[in-house]
Amino acid sequence: MDDLWLQAVSILSATLRMATPLVFCAMAGMFSERSGTIDIGLEGKMLAAAFAAACVAVVTGSPWIALLGAVIVGILMALLHGVACITYRGNQVVSGVAINIMAAGLTVVLGNAWFGRGGQTPDLLPDARFMPLKIPGADGAYSIPIVGPLYANVIGGHNLLVYVAFIAVPVGWWVLYHTRFGLRLRAVGEDPKVVDTAGISVAWLRYRAVIIAGTLCGFAGTYLAIAQNAGFSPQMTAGRGFIALAAMVFGKWRPWPAMFACLLFGFLDAIAIRLQGVTFPGIGQVPVEAIQALPYILTVVLLAGFVGRAMAPHALGQPYVKER
Amino acid sequence: MSGAPQVALPRWVDIGLLPIINLIQALLVAGLVVLVIGVNPLDAMRIMAWGVVQDSVSISYTLYYATDFIFTGLAVAVAFHAGLFNIGGEGQAYIAGLGATLAILALDSYLPGILLIPIGLVAAVIFGAGWALVPAYLQAYRGSHIVITTIMFNFIAASLMVYVGSDILRPPGEMLPSSREFGPAAYLPHVHDVMAWLGFEMPSTPLNLSILWAAACCVFVWVFIWRTRWGYAIRAVGLSPKAAIYAGISPKRVVMMAMCLSGALAAGVALNQIMGYHHRMLLDFVAGAGFTGIAVALMGRNHPIGIVLSAILFGALYQGGAELSFEIPTVNRDMVVAMQGLVIMFSGALAYMNRPWIARLYLMLDRRAVLAEAT
Numbered sequence: 166m167d168d169l170w171l172q173a174v175s176i177l178s179a180t181l182r183m184a185t186p187l188v189f190c191a192m193a194g195m196f197s198e199r200s201g202t203i204d205i206g207l208e209g210k211m212l213a214a215a216f217a218a219a220c221v222a223v224v225t226g227s228p229w230i231a232l233l234g235a236v237i238v239g240i241l242m243a244l245l246h247g248v249a250c251i252t253y254r255g256n257q258v259v260s261g262v263a264i265n266i267m268a269a270g271l272t273v274v275l276g277n278a279w280f281g282r283g284g285q286t287p288d289l290l291p292d293a294r295f296m297p298l299k300i301p302g303a304d305g306a307y308s309i310p311i312v313g314p315l316y317a318n319v320i321g322g323h324n325l326l327v328y329v330a331f332i333a334v335p336v337g338w339w340v341l342y343h344t345r346f347g348l349r350l351r352a353v354g355e356d357p358k359v360v361d362t363a364g365i366s367v368a369w370l371r372y373r374a375v376i377i378a379g380t381l382c383g384f385a386g387t388y389l390a391i392a393q394n395a396g397f398s399p400q401m402t403a404g405r406g407f408i409a410l411a412a413m414v415f416g417k418w419r420p421w422p423a424m425f426a427c428l429l430f431g432f433l434d435a436i437a438i439r440l441q442g443v444t445f446p447g448i449g450q451v452p453v454e455a456i457q458a459l460p461y462i463l464t465v466v467l468l469a470g471f472v473g474r475a476m477a478p479h480a481l482g483q484p485y486v487k488e489r
Numbered sequence: 490m491s492g493a494p495q496v497a498l499p500r501w502v503d504i505g506l507l508p509i510i511n512l513i514q515a516l517l518v519a520g521l522v523v524l525v526i527g528v529n530p531l532d533a534m535r536i537m538a539w540g541v542v543q544d545s546v547s548i549s550y551t552l553y554y555a556t557d558f559i560f561t562g563l564a565v566a567v568a569f570h571a572g573l574f575n576i577g578g579e580g581q582a583y584i585a586g587l588g589a590t591l592a593i594l595a596l597d598s599y600l601p602g603i604l605l606i607p608i609g610l611v612a613a614v615i616f617g618a619g620w621a622l623v624p625a626y627l628q629a630y631r632g633s634h635i636v637i638t639t640i641m642f643n644f645i646a647a648s649l650m651v652y653v654g655s656d657i658l659r660p661p662g663e664m665l666p667s668s669r670e671f672g673p674a675a676y677l678p679h680v681h682d683v684m685a686w687l688g689f690e691m692p693s694t695p696l697n698l699s700i701l702w703a704a705a706c707c708v709f710v711w712v713f714i715w716r717t718r719w720g721y722a723i724r725a726v727g728l729s730p731k732a733a734i735y736a737g738i739s740p741k742r743v744v745m746m747a748m749c750l751s752g753a754l755a756a757g758v759a760l761n762q763i764m765g766y767h768h769r770m771l772l773d774f775v776a777g778a779g780f781t782g783i784a785v786a787l788m789g790r791n792h793p794i795g796i797v798l799s800a801i802l803f804g805a806l807y808q809g810g811a812e813l814s815f816e817i818p819t820v821n822r823d824m825v826v827a828m829q830g831l832v833i834m835f836s837g838a839l840a841y842m843n844r845p846w847i848a849r850l851y852l853m854l855d856r857r858a859v860l861a862e863a864t
Contacts, residue, residue, distance in 0.1 A: 203636075254841055262783060263830050267827055268830070274820070274821045407640055407644065455648070455652070457648050461648075468637060
């Protein structure tokens with residue numbers, strides 16, 4: 166019994182760690198898309214940011230400067246998206262695809278040229294990374310049954326960015342629903358003409374939204390490269406940007422449901438390995454690949470309207486042309 | 490910018506000059522990156538160009554790569570004509586490979602090549618089209634967005650192929666997920682074999698007869714899109730679904746038809762890679778060709794001739810890039826991937842960035858020409 170509980174605790178703890186980059190990216194996607202700008206480029210921005218974080222951490226040895234570098238790169242990529250989609254009214258999906266492919270290519274090219282390891286960055290020492298934090302009383306807590314391990318491993322034992330991710334959700338919710346900026350942001354995603362008529366700049370609002378998205382992708386990349394791992398490796402985002410996009414759609418473009426979708430997908434990720442070779446009563450063995458594909462399948466099913474209705478922001482994907 | 494003249498430019502500007510300007514812009518940025526990593530871009534260009542044209546081997550490799558890009562470029566273009574963005578070419582080609590593999594594994598000890606190869610192709614086409622049909626149905630009848638569903642289907646395809654390759658088809662003793670090797674009857678003939686049979690000596694390369702299928706697909710797409718009522722329906726829906734309804738066209742059925750065709754075209758990659766070269770199913774044989782197709786279609790302006798030209802260009806970039814990374818190891822092969830992204834950015838997303846100033850320039854020159862004629 167106790168053993169089972171410890172296992173459950175370890176799965177919960179892994180769920181939080183797996184969900185962290187998804188939460189950052191889902192919030193990023195939410196801000197961008199609630200303002201009316203489709204963000205297929207989460208994956209690319211996160212990858213570029215992860216590369217930047219690892220490079221800066223290698224050179225400076227400081228995780229904080231690395232975070233700053235990653236955020237700057239994330240914002241630059243987001244601004245490129247903004248210039249293409251907001252200023253030049255280009256196709257937002259095409260721009261996102263371009264960002265993903267550019268990031269996939271450039272990170273390997275630059276990494277290979279600078280470090281000569283086929284795109285990998287050198288391994289980082291703990292000082293240059295965000296390491297798990299010690300919360301008070303964690304060591305003693307183990308002796309307390311049930312609650313002890315929960316306290317030490319699920320509430321505690323994570324690195325700083327995990328906490329930042331889960332704080333970003335209420336903050337994002339507050340900004341979106343309880344500030345003037347948030348109200349305008351949602352309005353511009355539903356009907357930009359109304360916002361424009363009120364004398365507020367549609368373009369500047371949307372730019373701010375994509376900058377927020379870039380910043381959050383910067384955090385996600387930093388987490389992957391210098392918190393969860395000890396360096397950058399090619400294509401290390403491995404589709405997480407798309408899972409986050411799926412989570413955001415699954416959460417119907419709202420912060421709390423999106424976070425729960427991220428936790429669900431993180432949970433699936435955490436149990437996929439543990440379920441290898443396990444036989445379920447009545448079902449038999451479930452292949453790991455099926456569990457890995459579940460986030461995508463669930464999103465398709467949801468989008469098809471079989472489970473409730475996912476309503477996208479009304480003006481999503483439409484560039485705004487001011488009337489002349 | 491808001492006051493930019495949206496004038497109609499002559500066709501040669503839109504389909505000739507603009508893509509070339511986009512390409513130059515992408516090359517300039519790529520050159521800048523090459524400069525940043527300490528390599529002379531002009532040297533790099535020279536090595537790449539020579540790496541493509543040096544002999545018949547390098548040219549054959551270029552065409553072999555280009556074959557894939559023609560298939561995926563056409564696939565993206567047909568969907569574009571219907572106003573759909575099919576990001577799922579990668580997954581459709583991947584699943585098509587499964588179809589070809591299953592058909593061939595079942596039949597390769599019974600049938601001769603003359604029957605086996607068409608059956609493999611048909612199986613690939615059915616699987617590829619089928620994999621595109623689900624997102625198409627969901628878009629047409631359930632209102633889910635095709636971009637998101639095709640992305641999801643790429644990942645679902647990848648998981649499915651890992652499962653099939655490792656748990657079902659993997660022969661005993663094989664470490665990596667794959668199928669057993671096909672019987673020789675299922676091999677699509679290589680071009681050098683055919684040439685040898687005709688009496689010409691050619692070095693051995695992966696270039697195979699799937700390039701003929703690619704050529705047939707180009708002709709078919711041109712006839713279908715511009716010379717049949719179905720193609721007319723596709724273009725009508727792509728321009729304005731509402732107007733198409735008034736013309737008695739059902740946009741839902743057009744979405745299904747266009748995506749079906751798109752998946753069927755992407756299936757050509759399976760013909761080239763699985764039946765023409767690897768002769769077995771293996772993981773990641775599509776290798777990003779589905780995404781290259783987006784760049785190819787955008788640069789080729791969704792027209793078969795343009796697609797052939799830009800597919801050859803990207804084939805040359807792949808071949809030249811491989812040569813370049815061999816000569817100068819600092820420049821990784823993935824430079825080509827970055828280059829694709831840049832082309833998609835400049836000729837797709839930033840398409841409206843160039844048009845205004847080119848239009849202004851054109852009008853200026855045009856007016857001068859008119860004035861010169863008048864005096």
